[in-house]
Amino acid sequence: MTQFASTGQNARHLELGLSNEQAIEMYTTMLTARKFDERMLLLQRAGKINFHVSGIGQEVAQVAAAFALDRENDYYLPYYRDYGFVLAVGMTLKELLLSVFAKAEDPNSGGRQMPGHFGSKKLRIVTGSSPVTTQVPHAVGIALAAKMKKKSLVSFVTFGEGSSNQGDFHEGCNFAGVHKLPVIFMCENNQYAISVPLHKQLAGKVADRAIGYGFQGLQVDGNDALEVFRVVKEARERAVAGDGPTLIEALMYRLSPHSTSDNDLAYRTKEEVDTNRAKDGIPKFKQYLIDNGIWSEELDEELQLRIRKLLDEATAYGDKAPFPTPESTLLHVYAGDAEQGGIQ
Amino acid sequence: MAVIEYIDAIRLAMKEEMERDEDVFVLGEDVGLKGGVFTTTKGLMEQFGEMRALDTPLAESAIAGVAIGAAMYGMKPIAEMQYSDFMFPATNQIISEAAKIRYRSNNDWSCPLVIRAPIGGGIFGGLYHSQCPESVFFGTPGLKIVAPYRAYDAKGLLKAAVRDPDPVLFFEHKKCYKLVTGEVPDTDYIVPIGEANVLREGDDITVISYSLPLHFIEQAAAELEGEGISTHILDLRTIQPLDKEAVLEAVRKTGKVLIVHEDNKTGGVGAEVSAIISEELLFELDAPIMRLCGPDVPAMPINPPGEKFFMLNKDKVKEAMRNLALY
Numbered sequence: 219m220t221q222f223a224s225t226g227q228n229a230r231h232l233e234l235g236l237s238n239e240q241a242i243e244m245y246t247t248m249l250t251a252r253k254f255d256e257r258m259l260l261l262q263r264a265g266k267i268n269f270h271v272s273g274i275g276q277e278v279a280q281v282a283a284a285f286a287l288d289r290e291n292d293y294y295l296p297y298y299r300d301y302g303f304v305l306a307v308g309m310t311l312k313e314l315l316l317s318v319f320a321k322a323e324d325p326n327s328g329g330r331q332m333p334g335h336f337g338s339k340k341l342r343i344v345t346g347s348s349p350v351t352t353q354v355p356h357a358v359g360i361a362l363a364a365k366m367k368k369k370s371l372v373s374f375v376t377f378g379e380g381s382s383n384q385g386d387f388h389e390g391c392n393f394a395g396v397h398k399l400p401v402i403f404m405c406e407n408n409q410y411a412i413s414v415p416l417h418k419q420l421a422g423k424v425a426d427r428a429i430g431y432g433f434q435g436l437q438v439d440g441n442d443a444l445e446v447f448r449v450v451k452e453a454r455e456r457a458v459a460g461d462g463p464t465l466i467e468a469l470m471y472r473l474s475p476h477s478t479s480d481n482d483l484a485y486r487t488k489e490e491v492d493t494n495r496a497k498d499g500i501p502k503f504k505q506y507l508i509d510n511g512i513w514s515e516e517l518d519e520e521l522q523l524r525i526r527k528l529l530d531e532a533t534a535y536g537d538k539a540p541f542p543t544p545e546s547t548l549l550h551v552y553a554g555d556a557e558q559g560g561i562q
Numbered sequence: 563m564a565v566i567e568y569i570d571a572i573r574l575a576m577k578e579e580m581e582r583d584e585d586v587f588v589l590g591e592d593v594g595l596k597g598g599v600f601t602t603t604k605g606l607m608e609q610f611g612e613m614r615a616l617d618t619p620l621a622e623s624a625i626a627g628v629a630i631g632a633a634m635y636g637m638k639p640i641a642e643m644q645y646s647d648f649m650f651p652a653t654n655q656i657i658s659e660a661a662k663i664r665y666r667s668n669n670d671w672s673c674p675l676v677i678r679a680p681i682g683g684g685i686f687g688g689l690y691h692s693q694c695p696e697s698v699f700f701g702t703p704g705l706k707i708v709a710p711y712r713a714y715d716a717k718g719l720l721k722a723a724v725r726d727p728d729p730v731l732f733f734e735h736k737k738c739y740k741l742v743t744g745e746v747p748d749t750d751y752i753v754p755i756g757e758a759n760v761l762r763e764g765d766d767i768t769v770i771s772y773s774l775p776l777h778f779i780e781q782a783a784a785e786l787e788g789e790g791i792s793t794h795i796l797d798l799r800t801i802q803p804l805d806k807e808a809v810l811e812a813v814r815k816t817g818k819v820l821i822v823h824e825d826n827k828t829g830g831v832g833a834e835v836s837a838i839i840s841e842e843l844l845f846e847l848d849a850p851i852m853r854l855c856g857p858d859v860p861a862m863p864i865n866p867p868g869e870k871f872f873m874l875n876k877d878k879v880k881e882a883m884r885n886l887a888l889y
Contacts, residue, residue: 345671352658355626
């Protein structure tokens with residue numbers, strides 16, 4: 219990026235160890251996730267797809283966290299709004315669209331699961347389900363395996379603040395605390411569990427729950443990409459140094475309804491949503507890049523066009539791709555059943 | 563070939579598998595230093611260290627869920643539930659997660675996990691130390707369920723379970739731990755999952771069962787021989803997937819069948835076995851399909867007459883077998 223010679227050496231992202239290219243890649247990924255999400259909402263409104271569960275308002279923290287991890291070795295247990303996260307660790311728009319259209323080629327589940335139920339062994343994205351928080355003990359188990367096998371990796375798991383009330387959250391945190399395991403718990407606190415607001419979900423802070431499990435818990439502004447990057451990076455350093463887990467509560471706001479089946483204005487006001495839209499971290503990060511002389515409106519327009527083209531291609535590909543055969547429903551209940559023609 | 567107790571066979575299987583494969587480890591409440599409340603894991607921590615005989619916090623969903631995570635990474639965990647009665651907090655992890663990991667990921671991820679849990683009564687355990695939970699998990703595709711009745715099968719099935727690429731629930735009957743002894747080779751062998759076993763050949767009646775009641779059935783069959791009743795006995799060994807062919811073959815042999823289990827009757831494994839027989843062999847039967855099971859009460863009481871009333875024994879199965887023979 220020699221054309222941006224004006225970049226100050228004391229720019230915050232450089233201080234944190236992110237190159238100009240990486241900072242721009244972060245922004246590109248956030249914007250891609252946002253545009254993907256908006257396109258899915260359109261496809262649902264147009265009747266092309268049945269259902270979408272949105273991550274709008276959460277992309278900044280998701281992408282920033284991913285960039286702070288070792289994307290060659292770490293294991294990820296994302297939850298169903300983590301489109302930005304999975305894009306940042308290597309899933310493509312085409313793969314997401316194959317999942318959205320429930321097509322055979324979908325790497326997440328072969329068209330079996332709802333969109334947002336991620337999984338890719340190649341990318342170390344651990345397969346997830348719909349009952350919330352079951353992934354937390356799994357993350358702890360992977361961290362336990364890493365410790366037993368003396369591997370320098372961490373497992374990174376996300377969930378909503380509603381999930382922080384589930385037993386599996388508490389059981390998983392406690393287990394990880396007792397055994398000082400290399401796991402990072404990141405709560406994407408978007409203020410709502412469907413319709414139930416934060417103050418009806420918990421009386422204290424999610425981050426403070428870590429105190430009871432003997433490790434560090436902290437809050438971070440989920441709209442501040444570089445701050446999220448910093449705290450996740452530090453949590454990772456502690457984890458691989460053998461200093462145990464960290465609970466990060468990233469504060470954000472779910473700008474979309476819970477899902478396309480939800481009317482959010484039945485339980486919150488448009489004013490509240492608009493107030494939070496003004497805090498959106500994506501335009502803020504864009505401005506940061508511009509202020510540092512490494513981004514411009516012209517480049518942004520080019521990027522938007524590029525993303526639109528990729529989305530068009532991915533949507534067309536996903537739409538046209540074949541469904542799984544009906545009989546394939548019988549496959550993969552157990553190992554080797556494909557060879558036997560499936561379970562009968 | 564040594565004669566050892568059922569519980570020793572389970573311990574030996576774990577020890578051998580841990581020696582064979584360093585990815586095999588045991589985790590659960592009290593499994594480390596104490597060696598298990600029944601001594602099932604005794605000596606494993608001394609031999610393999612505290613990471614591979616891991617004392618966990620008292621939280622069953624985490625015991626199962628952490629084991630699932632480790633299994634997805636590539637380890638071969640054996641998670642112990644202290645009593646199967648305490649397995650229910652882990653049911654979501656077992657049914658929603660372990661059972662569905664291969665299927666929901668379209669064969670990308672797998673969960674080679676064993677969950678061991680002592681089942682059954684007869685030890686004055688009362689409602690919550692005596693249950694047979696197999697019908698809760700039975701009928702959940704993706705799970706395999708085994709329930710050995712003798713020491714030889716306990717070792718061989720547990721070794722097969724550890725090597726199985728899918729989640730296996732290993733239901734060991736706590737009454738069998740010390741009561742049952744038998745010849746167990748100290749060699750490396752497995753009993754294949756999914757294969758039932760004919761324990762006794764006979765011509766008059768067929769009895770199909772699994773776990774502890776088979777001992778009563780064998781004793782009763784020996785006595786009924788003196789009355790001129792010849793009994794064919796099939797041990798299911800694996801409850802899921804059921805060895806359908808072996809069931810049908812055993813029933814064809816005599817045309818009269820009694821299904822026996824300690825778990826309560828309604829919705830039990832016997833109901834499915836009975837349905838399979840009805841679907842395939844109804845017109846070859848010489849008597850109605852009969853079942854002898856635990857009564858449909860929530861669980862067995864601790865008072866001795868109540869427990870005795872609930873539990874099966876030689877006399878109860880003998881009477882049922884005689885009634886079937888005389889039908």
